Each structure stands twice: as C-alpha cells, then as structure tokens.
Amino acid sequence: xxxxxxxxxxxxxxxxxxxxxxxxxxxxxxxxxxxxxxxxxxxxxxxxxxxxxxxxxxxxxxxxxxxxxxxxxxxxxxxxxxxxxxxxxxxxxxxxxxxxxxxxxxxxxxxxxxxxxxxxxxxxxxxxxxxxxxxxxxxxxxxxxxxxxxxxxxxxxxxxxxxxxxxxxxxxxxxxxxxxxxxxxxxxxxxxxxxxxxxxxxxxxxxxxxxxxxxxxxxxxxxxxxxxxxxxxxxxxxxxxxxxxxxxxxxxxxxxxxxxxxxxxxxxxxxxxxxxxxxxxxxxxxxxxxxxxxxxxxxxxxxxxxxx
Amino acid sequence: xxxxxxxxxxxxxxxxxxxxxxxxxxxxxxxxxxxxxxxxxxxxxxxxxxxxxxxxxxxxxxxxxxxxxxxxxxxxxxxxxxxxxxxxxxxxxxxxxxxxxxxxxxxxxxxxxxxxxxxxxxxxxxxxxxxxxxxxxxxxxxxxxxxxxxxxxxxxxxxxxxxxxxxxxxxxxxxxxxxxxxxxxxxxxxxxxxxxxxxxxxxxxxxxxxxxxxxxxxxxxxxxxxxxxxxxxxxxxxxxxxxxxxxxxxxxxxxxxxxxxxxxxxxxxxxxxxxxxxxxxxxxxxxxxxxxxxxxxxxxxxxxxxxxxxxxxxxxxxxxxxxxxxxxxxxxxxxxxxxxxxxxxxxxxxxxxxxxxxxxxxxxxxxxxxxxxxxxxxxxxxxxxxxxxxxxxxxxxxxxxxxxxxxxxxxxxxxxxxxxxxxxxxxxxxxxxxxxxxxxxxxxxxxxxxxxxxxxxxxxxxxxxxxxxxxxxxxxxxxxxxxxxxxxxxxxxxxxxxxxxxxxxxxxxxxxxxxxxxxxxxxxxxxxxxxxxxxxxxxxxxx
Numbered sequence: 001x002x003x004x005x006x007x008x009x010x011x012x013x014x015x016x017x018x019x020x021x022x023x024x025x026x027x028x029x030x031x032x033x034x035x036x037x038x039x040x041x042x043x044x045x046x047x048x049x050x051x052x053x054x055x056x057x058x059x060x061x062x063x064x065x066x067x068x069x070x071x072x073x074x075x076x077x078x079x080x081x082x083x084x085x086x087x088x089x090x091x092x093x094x095x096x097x098x099x100x101x102x103x104x105x106x107x108x109x110x111x112x113x114x115x116x117x118x119x120x121x122x123x124x125x126x127x128x129x130x131x132x133x134x135x136x137x138x139x140x141x142x143x144x145x146x147x148x149x150x151x152x153x154x155x156x157x158x159x160x161x162x163x164x165x166x167x168x169x170x171x172x173x174x175x176x177x178x179x180x181x182x183x184x185x186x187x188x189x190x191x192x193x194x195x196x197x198x199x200x201x202x203x204x205x206x207x208x209x210x211x212x213x214x215x216x217x218x219x220x221x222x223x224x225x226x227x228x229x230x231x232x233x234x235x236x237x238x239x240x241x242x243x244x245x246x247x248x249x250x251x252x253x254x255x256x257x258x259x260x261x262x263x264x265x266x267x268x269x270x271x272x273x274x275x276x277x278x279x280x281x282x283x284x285x286x287x288x289x290x291x292x293x294x295x296x297x298x299x300x301x302x303x304x305x306x307x308x
Numbered sequence: 309x310x311x312x313x314x315x316x317x318x319x320x321x322x323x324x325x326x327x328x329x330x331x332x333x334x335x336x337x338x339x340x341x342x343x344x345x346x347x348x349x350x351x352x353x354x355x356x357x358x359x360x361x362x363x364x365x366x367x368x369x370x371x372x373x374x375x376x377x378x379x380x381x382x383x384x385x386x387x388x389x390x391x392x393x394x395x396x397x398x399x400x401x402x403x404x405x406x407x408x409x410x411x412x413x414x415x416x417x418x419x420x421x422x423x424x425x426x427x428x429x430x431x432x433x434x435x436x437x438x439x440x441x442x443x444x445x446x447x448x449x450x451x452x453x454x455x456x457x458x459x460x461x462x463x464x465x466x467x468x469x470x471x472x473x474x475x476x477x478x479x480x481x482x483x484x485x486x487x488x489x490x491x492x493x494x495x496x497x498x499x500x501x502x503x504x505x506x507x508x509x510x511x512x513x514x515x516x517x518x519x520x521x522x523x524x525x526x527x528x529x530x531x532x533x534x535x536x537x538x539x540x541x542x543x544x545x546x547x548x549x550x551x552x553x554x555x556x557x558x559x560x561x562x563x564x565x566x567x568x569x570x571x572x573x574x575x576x577x578x579x580x581x582x583x584x585x586x587x588x589x590x591x592x593x594x595x596x597x598x599x600x601x602x603x604x605x606x607x608x609x610x611x612x613x614x615x616x617x618x619x620x621x622x623x624x625x626x627x628x629x630x631x632x633x634x635x636x637x638x639x640x641x642x643x644x645x646x647x648x649x650x651x652x653x654x655x656x657x658x659x660x661x662x663x664x665x666x667x668x669x670x671x672x673x674x675x676x677x678x679x680x681x682x683x684x685x686x687x688x689x690x691x692x693x694x695x696x697x698x699x700x701x702x703x704x705x706x707x708x709x710x711x712x713x714x715x716x717x718x719x720x721x722x723x724x725x726x727x728x729x730x731x732x733x734x735x736x737x738x739x740x741x742x743x744x745x746x747x748x749x750x751x752x753x754x755x756x757x758x759x760x761x762x763x764x765x766x767x768x769x770x771x772x773x774x775x776x777x778x779x780x781x782x783x784x785x786x787x788x789x790x791x792x793x794x795x796x797x798x799x800x801x802x803x804x805x806x807x808x809x810x811x812x813x814x815x816x817x818x819x820x821x822x823x824x825x826x827x828x829x830x831x832x833x834x835x836x837x838x839x840x841x842x843x844x845x846x847x848x849x850x851x
Contacts, residue, residue, distance in 0.1 A: 036732035038354070039438070041702075041750060042362060043764075043771040047453055050465055051436025083354045084523075085540065093540055149571070157579050164579040165572050167565075168542035256572040258352075258541030266568075269701070 001299075004307035008295075012288045019284045020277055024069065027273035028062050034271035038082050056082065069274060073281070079274040081267075087278045090263060095282070097168055098252075098259030101175055101182065102244040109183030110190060110237050117194025117233075118226065124199050132195075136188040144185060148254040151181050165256040178255040182248055186240045190233055197229035227301050234301065238294035242287040344849050345561040346583045346831050348842055349573040352541050352566050356523045358505035359430025359437040364840045367502045368586075369564050372546050372844050373413075373528035374505035375554050377404065378496055384661055384756035384838060386497045389554065390418070390529065392482075394499070399491035399791065404499075406482040409553050412508040413533035420484035422506035422529075428452075428472045429516055430503060434465075439503035441771070442754065445495070447475030447487045471516055491791040493798045494757040501755050505529075531557045531844065541566055558833075558848035574826075583828045584847070586840050590703065593648045593824065600826045606650070610659045610753040610838045611821030612761065613651070615696060615711075615746040616775035617814060618738060628688035630813040631673045633746075635681035636718035637711055639674070643819055646707045650824045654817035657809045658761040659753060661838040664799035670810050670817055678718040685719050693722040695745030699734050700727035704748055711818075738774050747775060749815070756838065758802040762786050766809060777814035 035052055036044055053059050057068055072079050078087035120129040155177055156164035162177040201207060202225060210220045249261035260279055267275035298305045353366030358374065361367055377394065378386040388394065390410065396402040410418040429435060431443035433453040443449055451470040475487035488495060498504075508527050513519040525534045531554060532546035539545075547561040565582055567573040570589035576582040578599050588596050588604075596604050617624040624630060639653035656669040668674065696712060698704040705727060712723035726745070728734040737744050751772060753760045763786055764770045768778040782805050789801030809815075823836040832850045835843040 032736065033732040036735065037730060040363070041699075041731050045438060045441045046455075047433035047440050048436045048438050050455075051434050054465075055436070090540070093542075152575055157575055160579065164575040164581060165567075168539070253569045254572055254575075256567050256569065256576070258566075258568060262541075262568050 001307050005292075008292055012285075012292070015288060016281065016284055020073075020281045021066070023280045024066050024273060024277050025062070027271070027276050028065070030268075031271045031273060034058070034082060034273075037270050052082070056080075065273075069277065078278040081275045082270060082272050087275055090275070091278060091282065093168060094259050094263050094279075097166075097170060097175075097257055098245055098248065098261070100170075101179055101248065101252075101257065101259060102241060104172075104175055104179035105182035105244050106186070106237060106241050107183075108179055109186040109240075110233075112183070113187045113190035114194050114230075114233060117191045118198050118221070118229075120191075121195040121198025121202070121229075122221065124195075129195075132191065136191055139184055139188040144181070144250045147184065148178075148181050148251050151177060152254055167256055168258050170257065175257075178251050178257060182244060182251045186236075186244070190236055190240070193236055194229060194233050197232055198225055201225045201229050231298060231301055234297050235294055238290045238297075241290050242283065245286055246283050343561075344559055345563065346559050346847060346849065347563045347565050347581070348584045349567050349576070349582045349586070350544075350564045352568070353544075355438070356526050356538060356544075357437070357518070358426065358507070359435075359439045359442075359503050361502050362438045364586075365566075367839065368841045369544050369546070370502055370505065370526070370528070371841050372530060372532040372562055373526055373534065374502075374530040375410070375528070375552075376500050376502075377504060378500040380497075380500060380756055380837070384663060386500055394496050396495070399493045399495065399793065400488050402486040402488070402495055403479070404484055404486065407553070408482055410529055411551060412510070412529050413527045413549055414508060414510055416508045416510065417481075418506055418508075418529045419481045420478045422508060423504075424472075424476045424478060424484055425509075425512065425515070426505065426507035427476060429507070429512070429518065431473055432471060432516065433468055435518075439501075442498065442501060442503040443473065445488045445490070445492055445498070446473050447489045448473045449475075449489070493790065493792050493795055494755070494759055497757050498755045531555070532562060535561065539566075541568070555845050557845055559844075562844065577826055577828065580828050580830075583831045584825065584834055584842055585827075586823060586825045586836050586842060588650075588824050588826055590647070590650065593650055596824075596826060603829070604826050605824075605834070605836075607823045607825070607836050608659075608661050608838060609821040609823045609836075609840055610661050610756070611750060612654060612659050612752075612817070613748075613750045613819040613821070614654070614815045614817050616749050616777075617746060617816075618741075618744060618774075619776040619778075619814075620741045621743055621745070623691040623694075626688045626690070627812055628684050629690040630816070632681045632685035632688065632690060632719065633694075633715065634670075634673050634813060634816040635675065635677050635684070636715055637816065637818070638676045638714055638718075639818060640676070641714070642707055642710055646710050647819070651819040651821055654820045657766070657806050657815070657817055658758050659820055659838075662753070662756050662758050662761070663795070664758045664802055666803065666806075669803070669806050670813075673810060673813055674817060682719055685721075690719070691721070693724075695724055695726050695743075696748065697726045697728060697734055697737070697744040697746070698748035699729070699731040701730055708748060735774060746816075749774065753838070758799065758806070759786060759790055762802055762805055762809075763790075766814060775814065777812075779808060779812065782808045 035049055057065050069079060078091065081087055081090065116132055120132045123129055152164055155161045163174045166174040166178055207220060207224055210224050245260055248259065249265050252259045252261040264276060264279050299307060350365040350368050353369060354363055355361050355366055356369060358370055361370055375390045377389065377391040379389045381387055390407060391404055392407045393405045394402060406418065412418060427443060430437050431440050431449055431452050448470060452468050452473065454465045454468040477485045479485060506529060510527055511519055511522050524537045531549060531552045533549040535545040535547045543566055544564040548557065570587060571591060573582060573585050574589055574592045577585045617630055643649065643651045643653050655674040656666060658665055696708050698708045705725065708725040712725050715721060715723045734747065738747060751761065751765055764772045766773060766777055766782060767786060768783050785801050785805035789798040792798040792801055823840055825836045827834045830850060831847055833846045833848050835846045837843055
C-alpha cells in the first residue's frame, strides 16, 4: 500500500510538469497580441506596448518565457497577470468560492443520484424507475446554458426564493441555487450508472447466497449490493469533482461568481498565459489527488482489490 | 478496512462537507435597504490609477474618488470645478489656478505640485500608462519617450532624455502653467478627462515612482473616499468624504458591485439587488421595458459605429462605389430590428454629443436610396463581390450579416461577413494589407470635441485610422481648427473638414450609440453621461 502510494506521488510530479508545459505551450501558440487584447479596440499607445513587452518578456522566445515562469513557480511566485495583479492573490480570491460551489454541487448531486439510483435499481420497471428515466432524459437534454439562466429567472427573479446572483464572498444560501444547477450536470450519468450497477448486482451469485443465508433485505442491499455497486459511481464522482471545478464557466458567469472557471475564461480571452497556466496547474493537482483518492477508495469498497 | 456501514459513512461525510461549505461562507454584510447608499454595477476595472484608466468601469469609480479641473454640462461644454480659473491668451500657454482649501482624503492639501507630479508620472513612457497619449500636446512629451532600437528584439529601449515635462511650470502653490507644443483651443475640455486628476504625495514612494499598492486604495480629492480596499472581482465601496469642499453629493456612499457578465447584472437589477445598470445587455432589451417600466431609460453616448474602406484595395478607390454602398445601407432598419432601438442611425461623421455636430452632414450619401445606389454602383463598375470583416468576439455578427443582406438585395452583388476571432487579428490582417474588404470599426470619445473624432479617425496620422485615409486639405483644416482662437472658430473649421469627409466617404457612418440604462425603485435622478458614467452629484435615494 505504502509503496503504491509513493509510486503514485512520483508519477504525479511528472504529470504536473508535463501538463503545465503543454498548457503553457498551447497558450503561447494561441497568443498573437495579448497587449492589444488588453486594450480592446483602442489603439494601444506605443509607450505602454513597449513597457509591458519588457515587463512580461513578451519579446523573448518561448523557452525563455517558460524558463522565467518556472523559475517563479518553483519559488512560489505565480507571476503577474497582464493587468498587473499578483496571480497568487487572484487564486486566493477565486479558489475558495469555487471549491465551496463544487463541493456543494457534488454532495447535492451525488446524494440525489445515488439515493434515486438505488431505489430505481431495486424497483426496476416500476413507475418510479420510469419517471426517473424521463427525468434524467430531460436533464441530459437541457444544456447548462439553458438551465442556469432559466433557474435564475424562475427561482431568483420571479419567485425570489433564492438570491439572483452570488458574488465572491457568497454565503451557503446564496450558493445553493448555483450548486443545485451545477449538481444537476452530474446527476443524470451518476443516477443511471448507480441504477444499472445495482440492478446487475441484485442478480449476482453472492447476493443470492446472502439471501439464502437468511440475511435481512436491508442488510443485503445496504452492505452487499450497495458497496459493490458504488465502485463505478465513485470513479465518476472523482472525475466529476475536477470537472465541476474547471467547467463551471457558464454557471459562474450566470450567477456572477468570480471563481476558477471565470478566471480561466478571462485568461483565455485576454491571452494571458501565466494566468491560465497558474489556474490549470492547481487544477491538475486537484485532478491527480481526486484520482488517487478514488483509487484508494476502491480498496476500501472492494476487499478483493489490493495495492502493492 | 473501513466501518461496516458505508451508507452511514456517506451520510456523515455529506453532513460534514455541507457544514464546512456553509460555515466558511457566513458573515457577508448586506447593505441595509434603508441606508442612504446606492449600488452601481460595473465591470472589473483594469486599473484604478487616473493616468492608466482608459475604460469606463475604472473611470466610473475614479469619478467618485477624484474631482476634475473641469466638468461638462448637458451640452458637453466645460465648466470650472476644482479650478478657479483656466486662462490662455494664445491657446498655447494655459494658466490653471486652483480653488483653495481642497485636501486629499489623507489630509494633504491639493497643490499645483499634485497635478504636476501626477502628469509627469502619467506621461513618462517607461511607466507604461495607457492614458499617456493625453499628454502628447504638452511641450516636452517626446523627451519622456524612448524607442526600442530593435522593436521586438532583445535590446532594451534606452532611458528617455527627461523625466519631467518641460511644459509644466509651478507658479505658486495653487497656480501652474501648461505650455503646449502647438496652440490648441480645446485644451480646457481635454483637461476634464480622467487622466488629468491630481495625485497626493502619498501616491509616490519616491519622486516619480508609484507606491506599491496605491491602486488598491487610491487616495483622491473627490467627494467620496475609499472604504477599505478594492475587492477584486467583487466590489469597491466608497463613502462620503466629510471635508470635501466642492459641490455637495446627495448620497452617503456608493458600492460599485463588480459583474463579470451584464446578464447577471441585469438579473440583479430586476431582483432589486443593484440600483443602477449603465448598459442593459442586448439580450434583455426585449423584456426590459416591461420589467422596468419608466425606470428603463436612454441617454446619448459618444460611441460611433462605422465601416471603413481600406485604401490599399483598389476596387474601393472610386468615390461613387463608396457612396453607393453607403446609400444601399438601410440604417434605420438595422437599428430598429437588430438593436431594438438601442442605437440610432448615424448620418454624420461625429457624435451628436459634441458641440458642432450637424444632423445629416453626410447628406445624400447617407440617405437610403436603393434604386439610385444600384445605378451609381453599376456605372462606377463596383466589385461584384465584397466582404465585411469584423471581430467575432464583440457581438457584431448579427448586424454585419444584416448589412450584407441589404447590399445583396439592393446592389445585386455578393456579400459575405467574415469574422476574425479577435480585433487584434483583424488589425494584423489590415497591417499586412490583406484584402479584408470593409472593416468594422467603432470609436468612443476621450474628450467632447469634434476634433476627437476627426483627428484620430480620419487624420493622416490618426491613431485609429486603420484604413489609411489621407487628405492634406482635411488635415490642414483640423489643425487650423485646433489652433483657432475661439471654440466657435474652431468648430467652423472642423465643420469644413467634415464636409470633405462627406464628399469623399472614406468610411460609412452607421450608428450612434446610446446609454440604455435602468435603475431600481430605490434611487431617482439617475443621469448617465456621454462617457457611460453615472453622475454621482445628481443621484439620490428616493424618499
């Protein structure tokens, strides 16, 4: 177990540097004139172009720029965005609200998906199962660009049950509606996977054995079926967590949450390489850690799985 | 091995996660509905330093923190504010006398040095201030700049010859003179812009060097002072400065709430969480009159939209071709159907907000007449196929396509709208003289003078003259207007220059912008000026 853990950590270091290098290279390739992008449609004054070009080493070749960036990164300095803000500060502002939002979304989404999935897996073919089928179909068919403004219009503006927008220092209640919207993104797949997995395991030999031993129905489902059925679902949840943090661009925009998704969007729009790479490097770590946790959870859920 | 009951564990983990997520939030202080403060929505400013602020969000906040030398009335004529007098016998040497008794928010008195130091810092090239070009007219500006010997190469630009503008001279504590390199009758108006605010000594860590972190909590001489720091991407809170000696304000504080997305801001406006939105997004224009009733308002803005003809494309060299394309464009239909009345058709080359504007100075060439246009186009042998190039990130596709369809229908030619990802991509193609066809452009004024449209857009060395128009007679008239003795004489010259444009049609004027704004029931007297800023002296809380 311990050796496996160390091996994974070493792999993570390699993946981290590889990922940041690729993202930096991609941003560099996409960059043609970040300073003009900053000025919008105004003519960029020559003095400003000159001063900023030297400040951000924009006249240097790629490998030198990457060198400067890595040098800063290894000393804990994420650099400055093109508007002069410390990217470290921007991350300190953006990450807390995104983590809160993603956690709330995943908890709401997963709780709902697993509970409903188990019930519809047990009562396969019944009215409950059919209605969840229809419900997931609707959810899958509604893209977030429709769902988020619609939820805001109905629950935020018309009924005023929730605040219409959240903001950076949002409270639990302000984030509830965005979290539900964001959580609904993952509900459909998680629900279907749980249902299929439960339905399959109910017919397996070990469940029949458990029943034959005379175990209570609750115990059979709660311990034997559920634990084995959760393996694919946990994998999904782990991947979804990273996805929710990086992919909340639309939701964060609609509910005015200046989090990670918003900052990534801003960085890409203004061709701000260091800004994007800074956020992506943390995202990489999130993905790597959540994948590691998922793998370790397998061992806990299924005693047959052992790591060496 | 974990516990025997995964279900209980899951429930426990859920509870903990929700608890943690909930706890860390708490304690955001909601502004009380009864207080005498207002909330104005803005975008995240790029900078909060006067000489580096060239976009409206930053200018909006600085307008509360600083008090300009001159302000503008409803007709956009300047009147004295922080200055007691601004005089010039020859339009070259301007003497500015300050009203006594004003202090910065930290107690420092506002003196002539506050202006001179701020302007020197702003104009010094290596400081990289976006508004530095405003100081171009002051004598000695060139000595504060330096050019990189090898453009993008590894060599660094040498240090400029001087650190201070030779045209700025202190007379006494409240008087200073500004010497321009050439006479300019509109200089008083120019000094009303954001870039010309003073800075206290506290802004500098050593002479000419801005103190680290000054922008996070700027210290100004205006009616409001910062309450706390600039909370990036969240809000900027200002409160009334008790010792302020200028015009009284009617609210005790303003919260500038920062939005990433205008649609989110609009949702908050309808829900009553923000009091003023200066620009309602086009997606919401359809429902806004019903949502807001008489709180949905319009006011003139300085923005001007047009398409330019690149002079390097010979097919547009005949003036009849340019005129015919202009006459085949139905501007009214475009503003009504695409912009739902939020913009107005443009039939002149400057915005209606500046003095000297004449309605329909473009004349027949900007009047929709499909039959005459087709006739003229065919006779002049205009190209059978044209392109209109625009930047795809600015929401221009709809009207460019509409304009193309009009040209297809009215001229019987092929027309395609070509979207470049960004404005910079469009400029790159124009610089390389690639056949881009008509180019979509826009302009927002820096100071309310006709010259601010004529010079940058159509002058031979104009900063935004991307299409390469050049006419010596025109340049001469603009320069003569700038040097004229009185504003009236200046306007006369500039109008003559505009007539040349009408005859030559280097661009097709399309639309004048409007501020389409809305406010909540909590506030009244909301005035949005031509630069899209809320007038902080007029706004008040409804009783």
